[in-house]
Amino acid sequence: MWSGxxxxxxxxxxxxxxxxxxxxxxxxxxxxxxxxNLFFVYLLSVIFLTMQPFHWNxxxxxxxxxxxxHFDFHLFYELKNMSNTKLQxxxxxxNVALFIPFGLFVPLxxxxxxxxxxIVLLGFASSLTIELxxxxxxxxxxxxxxxxxxxxxxxxxxxxxxxxxKMVIKKIPVIHTAE
Numbered sequence: 001m002w003s004g005x006x007x008x009x010x011x012x013x014x015x016x017x018x019x020x021x022x023x024x025x026x027x028x029x030x031x032x033x034x035x036x037n038l039f040f041v042y043l044l045s046v047i048f049l050t051m052q053p054f055h056w057n058x059x060x061x062x063x064x065x066x067x068x069x070h071f072d073f074h075l076f077y078e079l080k081n082m083s084n085t086k087l088q089x090x091x092x093x094x095n096v097a098l099f100i101p102f103g104l105f106v107p108l109x110x111x112x113x114x115x116x117x118x119i120v121l122l123g124f125a126s127s128l129t130i131e132l133x134x135x136x137x138x139x140x141x142x143x144x145x146x147x148x149x150x151x152x153x154x155x156x157x158x159x160x161x162x163x164x165x166k167m168v169i170k171k172i173p174v175i176h177t178a179e
Contacts, residue, residue: 008044015037015040019037035108039109049098050098050130050134072145074145075145075149076146092146095146095151096151096153096154096157097154099123099127099151099154100154100155100161102122102123102126102154102158103123103154103156103159103160103161103162104159104161105158106119107162108162116156119155119156123151123152123156124148124155126151126155127147127151127152127155130143130147130151131147
């Protein structure tokens with residue numbers, strides 16, 4: 001766990017240095033910058049949560065690594081076979097909740113990603129990337145079809161929240177003060 005926190009700390013310091021250098025002499029929209037930095041923290045958190053414990057391995061047996069890979073293609077098989085109901089809830093709700101911020105942040109930051117089909121595609125692709133990394137590059141994790149479904153559902157829920165927030169904000173009257 002400590003090695004993961006150290007890696008996250010290093011990435012955070014590099015991110016801050018990058019953002020400071022990039023916008024040293026430019027006007028910066030502070031609200032957008034806040035959302036960008038929150039998205040970065042979210043992405044680091046997703047990496048930390050989905051890749052721990054950090055036992056990495058090179059794929060395809062390169063340099064003596066493991067050569068067996070496990071990807072669970074049986075939808076909800078692992079969920080059905082969990083003996084603890086609380087663990088089932090944590091597994092399913094946790095995977096959905098993990099991608100809700102994704103569905104909120106992506107349309108906020110990228111104007112060309114403000115359509116549902118784009119969020120579904122990006123949510124699925126991001127989840128698939130995580131599952132494939134877990135399958136091929138970690139010794140202790142494995143990819144599951146359940147995670148793809150739950151994560152993509154979370155992205156759609158986040159996008160729905162984005163749409164609702166956008167509609168509510170449009171209905172709030174703007175008060176102009178006389179100067």
